Amino acid sequence: MPEIDRKEAVTVVGAGLVGSLLAMYLARRGYTVEVLERRPDMRREVIDAGRSINLAISTRGLHALRQVGLEAEALKHAIPMRGRMIHSAKGELTYQPYGKDDSQHINSLSRAWLNKFLMTEAEGTGRVRIRFKQRVTHADFQTGALMVHDEATGETRREEGRVLFGTDGSGSAVRQELDRVPGFHASNEQLGHGYKELTIPAGLGGAFQMEKHALHIWPRGTYMLIALPNEDGSFTCTLFLPWKGGAVSFETLDTPARLEAFFEEQFPDAKKMIPDLVDAFFSRPTGSMVTVKCAPWRVGGQALVLGDAAHAIVPFFGQGMNCGFEDCVVLDGLLDKRGQWEDVFADFERLRKTNADAIADMAVENFIEMRDSTGSPRFLLEKAVEKVLLNAFPGEFVSRYTMVSFSRVPYRLAYEVGAIAGGIVSELSEGLTRAEDVNLERAGQLIRGRLVPFMKEHADGFRTQG
Ligand SMILES: Cc1cc2nc3c(=O)[nH]c(=O)nc-3n(C[C@H](O)[C@H](O)[C@H](O)COP(=O)(O)OP(=O)(O)OC[C@H]3O[C@@H](n4cnc5c(N)ncnc54)[C@H](O)[C@@H]3O)c2cc1C
Numbered sequence: 001m002p003e004i005d006r007k008e009a010v011t012v013v014g015a016g017l018v019g020s021l022l023a024m025y026l027a028r029r030g031y032t033v034e035v036l037e038r039r040p041d042m043r044r045e046v047i048d049a050g051r052s053i054n055l056a057i058s059t060r061g062l063h064a065l066r067q068v069g070l071e072a073e074a075l076k077h078a079i080p081m082r083g084r085m086i087h088s089a090k091g092e093l094t095y096q097p098y099g100k101d102d103s104q105h106i107n108s109l110s111r112a113w114l115n116k117f118l119m120t121e122a123e124g125t126g127r128v129r130i131r132f133k134q135r136v137t138h139a140d141f142q143t144g145a146l147m148v149h150d151e152a153t154g155e156t157r158r159e160e161g162r163v164l165f166g167t168d169g170s171g172s173a174v175r176q177e178l179d180r181v182p183g184f185h186a187s188n189e190q191l192g193h194g195y196k197e198l199t200i201p202a203g204l205g206g207a208f209q210m211e212k213h214a215l216h217i218w219p220r221g222t223y224m225l226i227a228l229p230n231e232d233g234s235f236t237c238t239l240f241l242p243w244k245g246g247a248v249s250f251e252t253l254d255t256p257a258r259l260e261a262f263f264e265e266q267f268p269d270a271k272k273m274i275p276d277l278v279d280a281f282f283s284r285p286t287g288s289m290v291t292v293k294c295a296p297w298r299v300g301g302q303a304l305v306l307g308d309a310a311h312a313i314v315p316f317f318g319q320g321m322n323c324g325f326e327d328c329v330v331l332d333g334l335l336d337k338r339g340q341w342e343d344v345f346a347d348f349e350r351l352r353k354t355n356a357d358a359i360a361d362m363a364v365e366n367f368i369e370m371r372d373s374t375g376s377p378r379f380l381l382e383k384a385v386e387k388v389l390l391n392a393f394p395g396e397f398v399s400r401y402t403m404v405s406f407s408r409v410p411y412r413l414a415y416e417v418g419a420i421a422g423g424i425v426s427e428l429s430e431g432l433t434r435a436e437d438v439n440l441e442r443a444g445q446l447i448r449g450r451l452v453p454f455m456k457e458h459a460d461g462f463r464t465q466g
Contacts, residue, residue, distance in 0.1 A: 004341055006030040010163045011146065013136045013174050014038070017111070018307030018324035019167030020118035020130075024068050025332045026165075027127035035122070036134040036148060038168075043116050051287065053197055053236040054228045056081065056106040056215070056318035057114075058405040064325035067332070070121055074114065078107035079229045085214035086380075091269040095214065096383045100390035104406045106215070106318060108228040139164060139177040141299040163341055166305040167324075170290055170312035175305050178294070186294035191314050191367075193223070193240050194250055194286040200273040202233025209273050210235065217370060218267050223248055224371040225267050237270065239281075240371065250286055289314045291360050297349045301341030304348065306331070311356035316367040317404060319359050319411075326408070327352060355411040362404065362415055384435030386425050389447070392440055397421065397447050398455075413461045420451050 008031055012019045015037035023033045040047055057065075057078065065071040082105040083097040098104055122128040133151035140146075144161020166174025178184050203209045208229060210216055216235070218225040222242060227235040244251035253259045256278040263271040271277060292312040298304045307324030331348055338344045373379040389397040400418020403409045409417075424446045428438050455462065 004335070004339055004344070007032070008163065009034065010165065011036065011159070012165045012167055013146075014166070014168035014172075014307075014309070015115075015119055015130050015132075016167060016169055016307070017115055017118065017321050018327065019165070020115060020122050021064065021068070021325055022165060022167055022306065022328050022331070023122040023128045023130070024070075024118065024125060025328045027122060027125035028068060029332070029335055031127065033122075033128045034162075035128060035130040036136055036146075037130055037132050038135040038151065039132065041119075041130075041132045042112060043119065052111060052238065052315065054108050054110050054230055055114075055315075055321055056228065057109050058106045058318065058322055060319075060408055061322040061325040062107075063408060064329045067329060068121075070117070073117065074109065075107065077113055077231060078109045079231065080105040080107055080213055081215045081228065082213050083215075085211050085216045087216060087218045087267070087269060089218075089220070089266055089268075093211075094380060095211075096380065097387060099402055099406055100387060100394075104402060105213070106405055108215075108230070110230065136168065136173050139166075139174055139303065141177065141181065141302055144302055161302070163301070164303040166303065166309045167307045168309050170292055170308040172305060172309035174303065175292075175294060175309050178296070178299065178303075178305065181296070181299055184294070184296060186292065189291045191289040191291070191364075192242055193367075194243050194288050196239045196241070196250075196281060196284060196286050198237040198239060198274050198277065198280050198284075200227060200235040200237060200270070201275070206233040208233050208235070218270060219371050219373070220266055221372055222246060225270060226370075227270070235273075237274065240367075253281075256282070291364065293357060293360060295349070295353060297353065298345035301343075301345060304331075304345045310352075311360060313356075313360040313363045314367060315363070316370055317359065317363040319363060319404060323356060323359050323411070358411040358415040359404070362400070362411070362418075378429070381432060381435060382425050382429050385429050385432070385438050386421075388435050388438050388440075389425065389428075389443055393444065393447050396452055397424075397443075398451075399425075409462055413458055417451070417455060417458075420454055424450065 010026060010031050010033055012023050012033055012035045015035045019035060023035050026033050062071050065074050082102050083095050086094040119130055135149045135151055136146055137149050138147035146159040147156055148159055149156045166172055168174055200209055212229050216227040223240055225237055225239050227237040229235050242249040253262055259278060259281055290312050291314055297310045306327045313320050330351055334344045334347050386399050398417060399421050400414055403414035428443055
């Protein structure tokens with residue numbers, strides 16, 4: 001078993017969000033880190049940052065940045081989103097706060113800015129070298145050798161074995177190599193929906209054309225539109241539609257006239273604010289979303305996959321990156337406790353796998369909630385009741401959303417506690433028309449009878465993971 005040598009050189013495959021942050025964590029501990037990145041350097045060449053233009057960072061991701069001194073700078077570029085703004089087909093607006101008060105909010109951040117920032121900060125440690133246009137094509141876990149294709153010269157070379165971290169995203173080449181490891185299994189579930197990004201530009205003088213501090217949602221059953229604010233006053237909208245079939249899908253919206261009629265009927269307020277709707281819709285790529293579950297995540301003390309490479313999830317809880325950043329925190333904590341890579345990797349998988357599976361399942365469930373329920377009166381009532389309980393029973397009542405987004409409680413526990421809390425809210429909402437009328441005495445009995453004992457029983461789990 002390789003002993004951990006703090007001056008050792010290690011290789012990270014992929015300088016995306018997780019790979020860049022991981023490099024920073026490893027460098028801080030004294031490792032020399034070589035990062036191999038397939039794409040050109042986005043700080044020097046104009047390239048698509050990939051996936052979404054902006055994303056939501058919340059407590060777990062911010063905690064990971066704080067540990068390496070990067071949170072304050074990131075927050076300077078972030079826009080707090082304090083709740084959901086629901087847009088009806090008639091253009092009526094309903095606002096639902098995310099937490100018990102405004103201190104509980106998520107933050108919209110530019111993906112490209114964050115990735116560039118993390119790369120620069122990692123390199124700034126003096127121990128990280130990011131090599132661009134270097135695509136890993138093959139990893140031999142017997143010898144530890146890597147085959148790397150230089151996209152600039154067209155040559156392929158062999159790199160000698162070092163400890164390897166695969167942070168090469170949902171289509172991970174490193175994970176594919178794990179397929180050769182006996183007992184490895186992976187499931188790769190494509191969502192039946194794709195997504196298209198559209199832009200609501202800033203208004204006059206850089207003004208936001210809608211409420212700035214909200215995540216906007218147009219829930220419409222089998223499809224939905226969402227929008228997150230950007231620093232420059234614009235919003236990035238994401239339209240989620242089934243790939244094909246049904247009355248509305250990417251397949252059926254095949255002409256400008258159909259697209260415009262669809263937006264006019266379903267998203268009339270958004271349509272007025274997207275001047276280049278037709279051009280953008282037909283010229284921009286349609287993204288796909290996948291849930292990847294696999295095991296094992298490691299080969300002895302030689303290789304480990306993290307981030308989307310180990311556990312890609314659909315984006316509806318805004319947690320993919322947050323979860324990957326939390327991976328870095330957990331791995332870092334284990335480096336304090338364990339003296340051998342093999343033990344670090346085994347503990348890492350044991351701690352993270354169940355939590356990654358839990359957030360993967362919650363993300364799929366949240367998709368159904370966002371597109372189907374967020375607009376329904378019952379959902380709005382339950383969210384309002386939840387807020388009353390959060391304020392009336394601090395420290396006793398918790399909701400799934402607040403645990404996932406505003407705490408570092410392990411995702412698995414958030415899933416289980418959230419199910420109990422959700423059942424209580426549902427029961428108390430029965431027959432109510434206004435959240436203010438919720439029976440607090442009954443609420444107290446249910447919370448102290450069901451939720452508090454469960455939380456006490458799992459008190460250890462509530463002590464966080466990193
Ligand atoms: C539409 C959408 C919205 C999202 N919104 C959110 C959100 O609001 N909040 C949130 O927390 N998460 C969100 N996510 C999830 C988030 O994007 C991912 O979880 C995050 O990007 C994972 O980071 P990563 O570094 O593991 O992978 P990636 O960001 O995919 O980075 C992988 C890197 O590896 C490189 N690479 C790939 N293959 C190779 C190879 N063979 N050799 C060398 N380099 C390679 C790639 O070029 C890339 O730079 C969203 C995802 C989508 C699709």
